Amino acid sequence: MELNANTKIDDLLKKYPFMLDYLITLSPKFENLKNPILRKTVGKVATLRQAASIGGLDLDDFVTAIREEIKKHDGEPPSDSKERQEALKGIIRSLHAGEDMEVLKERFSRLIGGVEASEIAKMEQALMEEGLPVEEIKQLCDVHVEVFKEALEGKDRPQPPPGHPVHTFMKENRASEEIISETSKLMGRLGQPPSSKAFDEHREALGVLIERLSEVNIHYTRKENQLFPMLEAHHFTGPSQVMWSIHDDIRASIKKARQALRQSDPEQALAPLKEATQAIRDMIYKEEHILYPVSLDMLSESEWIKVKAGEADIGYSWVVPDEGWPEEIRVEPDMPPVETVAAVSEISDVLGLDTGRMTLEEINLMLTHLPVDLTFVDADDRVAYYSEGPERIFPRSPAIIGREVRNCHPPKSVHIVNKILDAFKSGSKDTAEFWIELQGRFLYIRYFAVRDKNNDYRGTLEVSQDLTAIRKLEGEKRLLDWE
Numbered sequence: 373m374e375l376n377a378n379t380k381i382d383d384l385l386k387k388y389p390f391m392l393d394y395l396i397t398l399s400p401k402f403e404n405l406k407n408p409i410l411r412k413t414v415g416k417v418a419t420l421r422q423a424a425s426i427g428g429l430d431l432d433d434f435v436t437a438i439r440e441e442i443k444k445h446d447g448e449p450p451s452d453s454k455e456r457q458e459a460l461k462g463i464i465r466s467l468h469a470g471e472d473m474e475v476l477k478e479r480f481s482r483l484i485g486g487v488e489a490s491e492i493a494k495m496e497q498a499l500m501e502e503g504l505p506v507e508e509i510k511q512l513c514d515v516h517v518e519v520f521k522e523a524l525e526g527k528d529r530p531q532p533p534p535g536h537p538v539h540t541f542m543k544e545n546r547a548s549e550e551i552i553s554e555t556s557k558l559m560g561r562l563g564q565p566p567s568s569k570a571f572d573e574h575r576e577a578l579g580v581l582i583e584r585l586s587e588v589n590i591h592y593t594r595k596e597n598q599l600f601p602m603l604e605a606h607h608f609t610g611p612s613q614v615m616w617s618i619h620d621d622i623r624a625s626i627k628k629a630r631q632a633l634r635q636s637d638p639e640q641a642l643a644p645l646k647e648a649t650q651a652i653r654d655m656i657y658k659e660e661h662i663l664y665p666v667s668l669d670m671l672s673e674s675e676w677i678k679v680k681a682g683e684a685d686i687g688y689s690w691v692v693p694d695e696g697w698p699e700e701i702r703v704e705p706d707m708p709p710v711e712t713v714a715a716v717s718e719i720s721d722v723l724g725l726d727t728g729r730m731t732l733e734e735i736n737l738m739l740t741h742l743p744v745d746l747t748f749v750d751a752d753d754r755v756a757y758y759s760e761g762p763e764r765i766f767p768r769s770p771a772i773i774g775r776e777v778r779n780c781h782p783p784k785s786v787h788i789v790n791k792i793l794d795a796f797k798s799g800s801k802d803t804a805e806f807w808i809e810l811q812g813r814f815l816y817i818r819y820f821a822v823r824d825k826n827n828d829y830r831g832t833l834e835v836s837q838d839l840t841a842i843r844k845l846e847g848e849k850r851l852l853d854w855e
Contacts, residue, residue: 375420375438375439375442376420376435377419377420377421377431377435377669378419378420378421378669379419379420380416380417380418380419381405381418381419381420381423382416382418384420384438385405388442388445390445391438391441391442392405392406394441395423395438398427398429398434398437399426399427399428399429401426401427401428402423402426402427420434420435420438421669463476493608493610493611493662493663493666496610496611496614497608497609497611498610500609500610500613501610529542529660529661529664530542530660530664530665530668532697533696533697534694534695534696534697535680535693535694535695535696535697535698536676536680536696536697537598537599537676537679537680537683538664538667538668539693539694539697540683540688540691540693540694541591541594541595541659541664542660542664543691543693543694544591544688544689544690545591545656545660547689547690547691548585548588548591548652548656548689548690549653549656551581551584551585551690552585552649552652552653554581555578555581555582555585555645555649556649558574558577558578558581559578559642559645559646561574562574562578562638562642565638565639566638566639566642567638568638571636571638575633575636578633578641579630579633582626582629582630582633582645583630584690585626585645585648585649585652586626586630587689587690588622588626588652588689589623589626589689590686590687590688590689591688591689592616592619592622592623593686593767594683594686594687594688595612595615595619596612596616596619597682597686597767597768597769597771597772597780598679598682598683598686598769598771599612599663599667599679600612600616600779601771601772601775601779602667602671602675602678602679602771603667603670603671604775604776604779605675606670606671608666608670609779611662611663611666612779613779613783615655615658615663616782616783617782617783617784618651618655619655619782620782620784621651622648622651622652622655624644625644625647625648625651626644626645626648628640628644629641629644629645629648632644673698676698677698678770678771679771680697680698681770682769682770682771683769685767685768685770686767686769723735739759740759740760740761741761742759742761743761743837744759744835744836744837745758745759745761745764745765745766745768745834745835745836745837746758746759746833746834746835747759747768747833747834747836748822748831748832748833748834749777749834750830750831751829751830751831753776753777753778753793754774754775754776754777755772755773755774755775755777755780756773756774756831757773758772758773765813765815765836765837766836777789777793777832778790792804792819792832793832796819796821796829796832797829799827799829801821802820802821803818803820803821804818804819805817805818805819806818807839812840813840814838814839814840814843815836815838815839816836816837816838816839817834817835817836817837818834818835818836819832819833819834819835820832820833820835
């Protein structure tokens, strides 16, 4: 029997009846397990993680104690998760070395079986920590799932309450599946290879579907900016980095399809569109069989409330979140209160600046009224502030505060982030600038090294500005004209 945080109390007691008396010795709160009705109801859904919380016990110590008691009683230690992890990693290394997929499936079934989603995620994390690049793990990701698919199919998909962030993510997945289905049917009507006549006939409908499908970007952006930071706080970065890289591939494929459609090139439009729809389907499977189960196990209710708090700032793909969760917001006692401007202002309302005096409220209002987006990264490379203007250029939400800045960018861009930070810290550079065209807008992005009076590096300021209208200015305007 596999023994981990998700093991059900009922399964444990059925396999090892003698554990009932032992559990009671660990905490008097387990006395209720003597009630057979309670065991058959609550015990069927309660996990060791939940039991540890009820009994006021450390989860790792609780599982270890159970394992040792079973071993002492009948010499049968449950499966060891570390051994399973090594076996899983061995299979992936063999895949990387080119071993036959079917041989590895058989090896997986013989050695492991019943794999938990969390173990696959931990395996990817471990491989990255051992030095395997994100891009290589991404290439292997589909193969990972293929090998483990049969084991994962037997696991129930999460069923969070309506209104919970995972419920909203899954609601969006159902909407995307409908759009993918419509897109696949339309691509089938175009023929293979697509005929020019059919393409001209269905071109407008295809364009509408591509635009609808492109809204998946909001779903992925919310994952990247709301869910991933919470996982990173638990030092769980590997799977999120791999997924972010795949998100960018999907975005690129949809962009290619859109551009080819504008150029009236049916074959060049359909090829990346097929890639995108298949990749979105695969991502849904990975989310609902790996990412969401792991996240639900790992994050506390207070952390999920933080995830939900910033969702509306980014938006939703195709759907509106259901009402319901959380019915009552409960803050865990070990969480410090959020420090607000109002709270700080009670200590010092007016600040003396180098060239004037302003209240904290005035400073906050000024920053939010600037015609640019500001983000400040402190000397420890963590996001300390972003301005909340009426129309942000790039999505930001409260979950980004305190996040390691390298985790705020897709994996393919991290080397550029490192290059800028290294140059700023060494003093070899003070600025870096980029300009891009995005969805019809011309965007200007600048980075400035922030130094104190002693010229010591104190952080980096990012300034983003939409120059679309400014670039069109000509001549002069000397008079006020508001009409």
